[in-house]
Amino acid sequence: MTDLLPPSAALFSELPVYLPEAVAAFGPTIVVAPHPDDETLGCGGLLALLRQAGLPAWCVLVSDGAMSHPNSRKFSAQARQALRTQELRNALAILGLPGDALHTLGLPDGSVPAPETASGAAAVGQLQQFFTATQPQTVLVPWRRDPHPDHRASSQLVRAALAGLATPTRLLEYVVWAWERAAAHDLPQPGEAQGFQLNISSVLPQKQRALEAHRSQLAGGPIDDDPTGFTLAPSMLAHFAKPMEVFFQVTT
Template structure:
């Protein structure tokens, strides 16, 4: 991938929707509820349509989008966001039995060099050994959010424990808007491609909409400083394609 191409994900080669089935059984690792729908909801829907198993691992508890809410204490925020995730997965054709919540702290997902991170690595390793996915989807390793970067480290540490690790594909969330040049894939580091998702774009749109607490006017209405997805951000995920990166070394 050249530097010029790395800076413009829209210029990556486009693969047809039928390519999705070649990934086989797939596990998506989502740092927060909504990352799965934003970054790869179309791919997940195409996999489900093809009759392939799709698992989702939710890494954080999702409570820090509105940390100052008193009406909705943290346990209630966690429950609401997990319920939204289950609704989103249902829109994509993924059943509730395919979800594994890790419950790590939102905004402070640990890295593998900490006790909590090492424990998370072991849980992920056990999950991968039990489910044996052919492909794992994880946020781009330098996606501009600390939880996304920590999630990438946890997953890669876990895959290193496996004798035959699955294919690792990285999806984009905040890299669309917030990436600096240093955050982007560098020349020779990775290859990238886009996947056509027009056949399931309506499903992806409904899945994103299921995350009501993250969309205006929101659900947690007593924290005006809380996070909501901006329209400019959402526009990236209304395109009839998704972009993916695979590191070559």
């Protein structure tokens, strides 16, 4: 008896495949990551290909990432935040991004606010300022119904920020937890979005090295005193060891 594949597997495997050269159409690009490691899991290959093509790329980190191991005594919340931010910087460097390519919002991990709240509205304003300063042609954020509340809230913040800009910006959505945890109604519905797979085989080893930089999220990581702490399961990591990354452009 074999395990049933998640509904995402069939949907994603049927999407058209774009060659690496397709990244030229992305132009200057910003990847919005709810937590450190989302940028590499969902878009690490894309970021590496963009930098190989000489295109500017940035990363916006939404949350502080401190709640992955909340019961650690060796690492305080401040220490966890510092560790995860440094891991993110290391990963981005491996992917070819310069040191000044990271912009952090510092919102609470596990409680990223909606744009209609006071803290959410402030985050929308910060995003608008950063988008205005960098003038991206493409912005990426997790799929709007990706099965994590911070991912969904990040999508809402980005959409609110883009809606207030004078210059239209292409919005693409990437999947992280939708690979494993999405119910059928969480996935793109017929006519809702146009999806594609990007062939990242030429930079897959680079992506894997970047993922290894997020040591605290992997088995055997440095935060070893919280048995309830989060680590990426082998089954989850297997999705991101594939030579394809999945993106959607919403049409409705």
